[in-house]
Amino acid sequence: MAYWWLNQNEDEIEFWDEELIVVPRRDKLGKTTPGFPIAAGMQPGDLGFAFVGGDLEAVFAVIGAGEEEVIELGADAQRRPARIVPGRFVDLPAPLAFETLSTLLRGTLPIVDSPLQPGSERVETRVFPVKDNVAQRLIQAVLVGDPVAGGAMGDAMAAALSASERDDQTVEALNAARLGGGPFGEEVLALWDGACAATGTTHRGLVQVVPIKPWVLATDEERMDPQNGLPLTPTWHVAFSSGQIAFEDDGLIMLARDLDAEDARRAGIDPEFRLALKGERQAGYLAAHRAALFDG
Numbered sequence: 001m002a003y004w005w006l007n008q009n010e011d012e013i014e015f016w017d018e019e020l021i022v023v024p025r026r027d028k029l030g031k032t033t034p035g036f037p038i039a040a041g042m043q044p045g046d047l048g049f050a051f052v053g054g055d056l057e058a059v060f061a062v063i064g065a066g067e068e069e070v071i072e073l074g075a076d077a078q079r080r081p082a083r084i085v086p087g088r089f090v091d092l093p094a095p096l097a098f099e100t101l102s103t104l105l106r107g108t109l110p111i112v113d114s115p116l117q118p119g120s121e122r123v124e125t126r127v128f129p130v131k132d133n134v135a136q137r138l139i140q141a142v143l144v145g146d147p148v149a150g151g152a153m154g155d156a157m158a159a160a161l162s163a164s165e166r167d168d169q170t171v172e173a174l175n176a177a178r179l180g181g182g183p184f185g186e187e188v189l190a191l192w193d194g195a196c197a198a199t200g201t202t203h204r205g206l207v208q209v210v211p212i213k214p215w216v217l218a219t220d221e222e223r224m225d226p227q228n229g230l231p232l233t234p235t236w237h238v239a240f241s242s243g244q245i246a247f248e249d250d251g252l253i254m255l256a257r258d259l260d261a262e263d264a265r266r267a268g269i270d271p272e273f274r275l276a277l278k279g280e281r282q283a284g285y286l287a288a289h290r291a292a293l294f295d296g
Contacts, residue, residue, distance in 0.1 A: 045164030
């Protein structure tokens with residue numbers, strides 16, 4: 001999977017609604033746009049981040065091969081050649097602001113021709129390849145603001161998986177694992193004898209499997225590893241998925257700084273609980289969960 005940075009101005013935002021990534025061949029001065037040849041590298045299954053004026057407003061998956069067409073572009077609606085790439089866009093619940101991203105990505109972007117710069121609201125559509133370290137920071141930033149089941153990031157990644165070259169059975173299993181289902185969910189429940197890891201209840205209607213290391217940050221192998229899952233009742237599930245609680249490497253519960261022990265008790269969460277770990281890899285997954293979501 002490759003990652004892409006799509007930078008647009010306000011005039012071209014309507015193409016998001018049409019599920020298209022549109023990159024003009026030439027700018028208004030007749031020069032070839034830097035993004036046009038780059039967009040030719042976008043492949044089904046790739047993932048991207050869509051910016052308007054420096055703010056991250058959506059994430060997207062490339063779901064089809066691109067083609068060159070002549071279409072109406074810009075406020076003047078002139079017909080111009082452009083590369084059209086089918087995409088699946090997912091809006092963020094709240095945009096990530098330019099200022100926040102500038103701090104988050106400091107030191108990782110090029111000094112010259114950075115895709116994140118003041119005045120980018122005046123720039124026509126541009127596409128940049130994103131290095132893995134930048135992509136991981138962006139994914140985590142989106143995840144923190146929309147954590148349950150990976151939120152918008154998870155929706156885009158699920159679409160990317162479906163468009164990738166993986167076989168249908170693998171795609172189905174990976175996407176089911178995001179929501180604690182499929183073979184992954186069954187194996188996690190078997191590991192815990194069908195019981196909630198925190199309360200011990202075995203009532204199937206009250207127990208749902210949740211990935212420990214967030215699904216959007218995990219590899220395919222980690223997504224299917226039963227040690228990377230916990231069966232939890234709804235209150236524990238929401239608290240863990242949102243980072244209100246976490247667990248130390250030895251299983252001792254940790255409460256987020258804005259969740260005091262008394263409130264936890266009122267919600268049915270024992271602030272002195274200790275998780276019984278199931279396997280040598282589980283501590284590593286718990287550490288990944290803390291790093292991604294927990295604010296303790």
